[in-house]
Amino acid sequence: MNPSSERIVFTGSGIVCGSGATVSEVWARIESGESSIDKFRWERGRVRRYDWDSSNWPCGIAAEVKEDNRTLVPDRKLHKTISRKDMYGIYASEQAIKGSGVLTCRETMTDASRNSFNDRTGLIVGSGGANYHDDYDFLPLIHEAKGDLTGFGRELSNQVTPMWLLRNLPNNVLCHVGIQWQLKGTNACITNQCASSPMAVAESASAIINGEADRFVAVGHDSVLEPEHMLYYETLGLLSREIPKPFDASRSGTVFGEGGGAIILEKQSDAVERGAEVIGEFLGFGSTCEATGTVELNPTGEGLRRAIEEALENAGLVPSDVGMICAHGNGTKASDLTEGLAIESVFGGNIPPVTAFKWAYGHLIGAAGIVDLIMTLESLKRGIVPGVSSFSEVDSQLADFPVGRTHTKLEGDVALVICRAFGGLNVVLAVRGARR
Template sequence: MTGRHRSGGHRVAVTGIGVKSPAGNDLEEAYTTVLKAEGTAASLAGWLVEQDHPVHFGCLVPPFDLEAYLTRRETRQIDRTTQLLLCAAADAVADARLPADLPPERVGAQIGTGIGGLPSMEAVTLSHGDRPREMPVHTVPRTMANSPACRLAMRYGYQGACTTYSSACASGTTAVGEAARKIRYGELDVAVAGGVDSAVTTVVVGAFARMRAMSTRNAEPELASRPFDVDRDGFVMGEGAAVLVLERMDSARTRGARVYGEIAGYADTCDASHIVAPREDGETAARCMRQAIADAGLRPADIGHVNAHGTSTLLNDRAEARAVDRCFAGQPPPLTAVKGVTGHLIGGSGALEAALALLCAERGLVPPIANLRASAESDLVDLVVAAPRTVPTAPVLSNSFGFGGQNACLVLVPEG
């Protein structure tokens, strides 16, 4: 099955994927880890415990060879957020095998981030806040929220639209969706799109903990992120980046590119009700899902499974379950949520989850939700538990919802 846009335009292929995540540093590794449904959160005792921090665990990207991607000079000039983005992008671009003669003005960089340069600003404030005359010379470019997108464009010479999207936890999904729109309507031929954040820091984690949004299971971090579980007590902060190379389907076919699938539908809405809490009835989130599905030229019954936002917070999971129930009129397809494994990558989560959702749809295997034992939402949604579930090859709906009531949904159609 392939999606067809009601409004016409070019079809949008996914021809490259790069991942730097707590679940693994390439797509296959991340996919295998997610299928095992084992949490990756671990204690960060080296610094958070010493500060008597209320939360001292998180999900970090496993070590990898940074020098294989960046020179030492680049590493000094850019912060970890941009480092992760550039490394994931390098893998995605290599995977896509883009032609060397692409017109640079027809290629864009489209990146989402929810936190942006805040961790770098936090670090420099703590180290040099009382010595402003000694501020590191690279402070401003390291802390600019648009640095990841601009550094990406500079590295490859992309002169098309270079845009940074910040829609809280929906940022990565927004970036991929808006990039697809630019290709669909002829503004770009190719877009390197994705999301990134690296926010496992003292101030950021402390601020979310103060809101009581984070799990405090310090004694068992690997069990802390439990989307839709009846005993969930908050999300787990993670870090990471995921990047997708998008291009016109006809061009990808002509050059014989490997096509993972298609970005067939996208929509975004706003609850416009509360700065941090979702709308309880899920209506605007459900409308976002319906619009994304319609944008793909599909019906809800055509969706093979749902990759939920699934933060492991009480209000968000409940609202999302109600939204899915509304969208699918009480007959939802299987639903999974990978944050039980990866934690919440904030701006990076939507792009990572879209990539994983597409691979799951292609292979017909939906991962179980980690740490899910019992759920108060099981009467509303068909939760995948205990073991991977085999499903027919079909389009997948990937959801992202963020503070400010930001909703963004993608419909991805696997190749073949």
Template sequence: MRRAEIAVTGLGLVTPAGHTVEENWTTLCRGRSTAAVDPVLEGLPVDFSCRVVGLDATAELGRSATRLDPFAQFVVIAARQAVADAGLDPLTWPKERVGVVLGVSGSSLSTYDTEYGHLNGGRPDRVSPLAVPRSIPNMAAGEVAIDLDARGPNFIVSTACASGATAIGTARELLYSGACDIVLTGGSESACTRMNSAAFARMRALSRRRNEPHAASRPFDAERDGFVLGEGAAVLVLERPSAARARGAPVQALLRGFAANTDAYHPISPHPEGRGVLHAITTALGDGGCRPGDIGHINAHGTSTARNDALEAAAVSRIFEDGAPPVTAPKGVVGHSLGAAGAIEAAYTVLALRHECVPPVANFKGQDGDHKLDIVAGHPRPVSMGTALSFSFGFGGQNAVLLFTAD
């Protein structure tokens, strides 16, 4: 039996596309990459990224900003936005019934880049006493709870680049079980670090378009050559629809289906036949009581890597035999924020439903291979849609699919 829908009542976004929901949507619809040369990465084989710029964390958060690593700063600010957007007041909400479930792919390497420099330079006395509490992954959820006085279940989900989407699916279980009345969920990552850039470059996963970073991230394009590091955070407020409507809250979309699984095949390579991806998509459709023909839009994982995009396109073509609905891939604009990507793209999917519009894929010129998708490119496409899917896949064979419907 299909489970009841869960309401999305608030959104918060801090990404390379902007520091508010409105800025993100405007930038996304322009369809132009935010990638640029990154001074932090100077001297590395890949020296560009999609970074959050112009964010004054101290102005936003006050003195507490100094103890927070960027991934925690991003998500606390996004959580404040989402709570305000939902019309909730932390001074009056049922504190013990408010949960926080966030996705983070790894600990914050930006802190360790600095602190290991002190240690390896023979100065252990200069290692910050805040190094551990600034960097451990659960501090994203912990700092949100401290800031907003949310005293319910509080934890991090880590499933590589599927973390944000897996967190959202996990959060709805807290509402189904009765453990919470409100859950703040999503993901955060500060991935634009020297270690990440060096390591992913060694894996040949990053684009090498140093002379034209703005053209580097190009999901599903025939000339794609790797992804671009990104960062940021997204938070969604989830509630039971009856409770949201009882307090007069706007229901922005309904989370109607979810599936998560693993390929159980290889540490970093997806199954060559898309075994887990196919099962996750069909399971999410079944969980939401939908058929492929009901889907009006797909927000693809679309990393801009040759193999992953080809396998994703093949899986979509197999399931949508009569033709896939319009497809977008936001990583062309904001890069790949690893553990935050699934949450950011879930928020974008909700916005696409609200606006009945699919944003374009940046830098897309044309596809290769036998699997031709209906890629939205050049300009946003108005689409009358009631249902949309958001895909997230990650190392370890992690797959997560979310199904949203308009209210």
């Protein structure tokens, strides 16, 4: 439990994904049961670097971000030194920072006060790993050198941009959001695959509690939307040919999304003092590993059960306090079943309504947890547990599991957000919604 009496609140958020580029836009599509998953077609040009028509691909659907690079990051100089998925993080951060007004007070500060304010403002980013297609910059060179490494080395600087390494640094969003907003305090770039971004939120809150910083921008961004990634996920049997159906008897896999999310964390007393709108409260988190390897999962959900219990204990909650669960619900056979079993083992016969958002905007991988958190806070604010529009019949091994097609009324104001990743990683956040 939080040892200091200081409560940690969320005061602003930003989002971009296939379903939209503002929180209200994404919420509206969720509320109307509309998924942004579809076939897509890339054309070589400013945004995409090769032609790709997904209709030729067996599982060729995704929730693609539609916004142009210039909409996401107006500073065009930056486009040469970052990748498109970095733009999602930079865009979401700007929305969250501006929306929260958390940096506004700097404008009237003396230099000394501003420096110390910046040193006490942290930034933690959950990032994806590398993308295969970033390395395709080397393909023309490999072709020309005909597989000869000596020739490859000699011609390197004539064929490949000097910016190649910088464009592909995993910590680019950390660097550029930091420079843009002068956030100079505690920082990290977390690369825990699908569990990256909830860990960014949890580590930010922990650092405020620990007294390292007074406020944080927590960010997640990712895109695995590229041919090779899609091929390997499909080879592993993880991709669906239709909109994912979390916990459904006929579910057949997940679908890629892409995007970014950002959220501002600060002390409640600071938020009250500056008259900020509070959109939620961080209560606690749990983090566990199943030690099972990349894609295998503990068949009983034991690792996730421990993470849920740890989050409840850390937040000072009992299971009956929870009004809603935002599940990972990626739509794959093994993950959903073990997730359901873990939830059942903690909540017994009194499971609160469960929802999951991947039917709406796909699986955002490194950004999934933080975008789910933002939509969970929106659900809490509106007192609605959104239905899963692709759902029809629950998995027979999860009888009476409370997930459904239609929206249900929320009881209480506390939610759990569950996030799972390759490697058997589980992160669970416990949050309270803003009072309605």
